[in-house]
Amino acid sequence: METETVLGGSAPAEPGSSSDPRREAWGSTSDARLPTSARKSPSSAYSDRFIPSRRGVNLQDSFALLPDSQPKKRDAPQEGAKEDNLDTYTMLLRSEFLGSESNGARRADELAPTSPQRNLFRYRALPSSRADENAAYALSPVGSDSQRVLCSPRKAPRKISTVPYKVLDAPALQDDFYLNLVDWSSLNVLAVGLGTCVYLWSACTSKVTKLCDLGPEDSVTSVNWTQRGTHLAVGTSVGEVQIWDAAKCQTTRTMSGHQARVGTLCWSGHMLSSGSRDRLILQRDVRVADHFTSKLSGHKQEVCGLKWSFDGQQLASGGNDNKLYVWSPHSTSPLLRFNEHTAAVKAISWSPHQNGLLASGGGTADRCIRFWNTQTASPLNSIDTGSQVCNLCWSKNINELVSTHGYSQNQIVVWRYSSMSKVATLTGHTLRVLYLAMSPDGQTIVTGAGDETLRFWNVFPGPKTKGDASDSSSMLDFQGRTSIR
Structure with missing residues (x-):
């Protein structure tokens, strides 16, 4: 009608x-x-x-x-x-x-x-x-x-390969949830802690360099590059933090203060934060002679996750006590306390697209990715992933994030925010995917696991200012499987 x-x-x-x-x-x-x-x-x-x-x-x-x-x-x-x-x-x-x-x-x-x-x-x-x-x-x-x-013109659908385009053997890569042994610098150099040594792998030349060897009485427990990519901080099992010049392969400074292993490190300008099994977070200004300038005490068990916000105004920390804290650089007391996780919080990542948006992931007993607005101190969303959340990382070029998982699926998942619909699920590791880092162009991620392999995946589009993803392809163009050593 x-x-x-x-x-x-x-x-x-x-x-x-x-x-x-x-x-x-x-x-x-x-x-x-x-x-x-x-x-x-x-x-x-x-x-x-x-x-x-x-x-x-x-x-x-x-x-x-x-x-x-x-x-x-x-x-x-x-x-x-x-x-x-x-x-x-x-x-x-x-x-x-x-x-x-x-x-x-x-x-x-x-x-x-x-x-x-x-x-x-x-x-x-x-x-x-x-x-x-x-x-x-x-x-x-x-x-x-x-x-x-x-x-109207239609965008070609984005296709993410479910097969890594490069695999590196990484002997002695530890299967320890609380360590952070892989980091990718802004100068396109990958740092990997293997046993007592740190190796540098250049993504431009595929050259492997041995940066340091701590000796039989010590081992590498964490690595983190400065924003400029010239110096690398190395945490050790005896509680020391060493600063290394990557170009000269020389140590420039050794700082103490922790009584147990240093499992996580994070830079913000000249400030280096270190988290340890002794439950403390030490703030270190590398411009002064003191080994640390302040001590943050709040966690009741090992600190296993640290991430500075992009503006350097907030530090997020996660611990084995299932707590997620947000700190101000001007105070030694937590600015915010989030207690919703029911397992260790190692996976922490700040959104580069929205100020104050923080994502965190819980361990085996929790399995959830949670989102927080640190400006209003309010929880935003929570999704049960079905397996242990080991790492989180936001894309630089698109409003998506990637998570790596352990028990029991050992997979990598790309999520679309804020609907949290799955864009892709990547498999291949045979043990927990404990380590994650992103290339400086934001297109490629590298994942590491206790199966002693590093796998490279093209998951995100290139920067918009550089045209299409096909034009600004990843800096890693080689195929095959080689060894980091």
């Missing part, structure tokens, strides 16, 4: 006309003989039946329609082509029935209403536009909005 014909400004058939079944009842009375006050002006004509018109109403906004279900896994090129056609057909249907005001170039599962909220029921039709008046003479079977959808 065409409701718009009734409500488009046209009243029912005029009484007295040949098509009016009520002609005999009305007799010869016509509108011309009615008093002037009883006549209705054409601009305010109403029907005598109040049937709602939905012209101009955004049904997606009114009914809050759910997005389509996730497409099935593409196992063959023919199936992928069919699903692409289905996506186009879905967009066309949405445009025809729901309208598309600015959704032309977006995928069907990402369409969102952009028009203002309107009432669902109307008793007067909106004036038709010139485009609607000319629609009757159009040669295309679809409307102008749908033509825009079909003609």
Whole structure:
């Protein structure tokens, strides 16, 4: 039934006309003989039946329609082509029935209403536009909005390979949840702690350099590069922190203060934070002679995660006591305390896209990734991943993050924020994926596990300022499997 014909400004058939079944009842009375006050002006004509018109109403906004279900896994090129056609057909249907005001170039599962909220029921039709008046003479079977959808350029779907494009053997890479033995510098050099030694692997030349050997009485428990990528901090099992010049392969300073192993390190400018099994966090300013400038005491068990925010105003720490704390550089007491995790908190990452957005992951008894707003001190979201969360890292180029997992799935998962839908799941490690680092261009991640391998994956697009991801390909272009030693 065409409701718009009734409500488009046209009243029912005029009484007295040949098509009016009520002609005999009305007799010869016509509108011309009615008093002037009883006549209705054409601009305010109403029907005598109040049937709602939905012209101009955004049904997606009114009914809050759910997005389509996730497409099935593409196992063959023919199936992928069919699903692409289905996506186009879905967009066309949405445009025809729901309208598309600015959704032309977006995928069907990402369409969102952009028009203002309107009432669902109307008793007067909106004036038709010139485009609607000319629609009757159009040669295309679809409307102008749908033509825009079909003609707009579509982004090629991002494909993430589920196979690492490079594998490095890493003998003696420890299978210890509380250590942090892999880090990637801004100068494209990967540092790996293997037993008592630290090795540097250049992603540009594939050259391996032995930076240091701590001797039989000590071992490497953490590594972390400065932001400039010229110096590397090395934590040891005896509680020392050493600063090494990577170009000269020489130590520049050794700092003490901890009574047990240093499992995590994090730089912020000239400030180096170190977390230890002795439950303390020491703040060290490498410009002064003192080994540490302040001592942060709050955790009841080993500190295994440390991350400075990008503006250097907040330090997040996680411990084996299931606590997540946020510290200010100007105080020795925690600024915020989060107690929702039910297992050790090692995985910590600050969002580079939103100030104050912090993600944290819990161990085997928790398995959750939680999000926090540290500006309002409020929890935002939580998702159960089904396995131990070992590491978290936000993408620099897109609003996504990657997590690595241990018991019992040993997988790597790429998530889309904030829907937390899975973009890709990567497998290959046979033990817990305990170590994670990202390349300086933000496209490649490297993961390490107790299976004594380092695996390289292309998971994120390149920087937008450098064009398409295919143009700004990763700095790692070699294939095969070699050894870090």
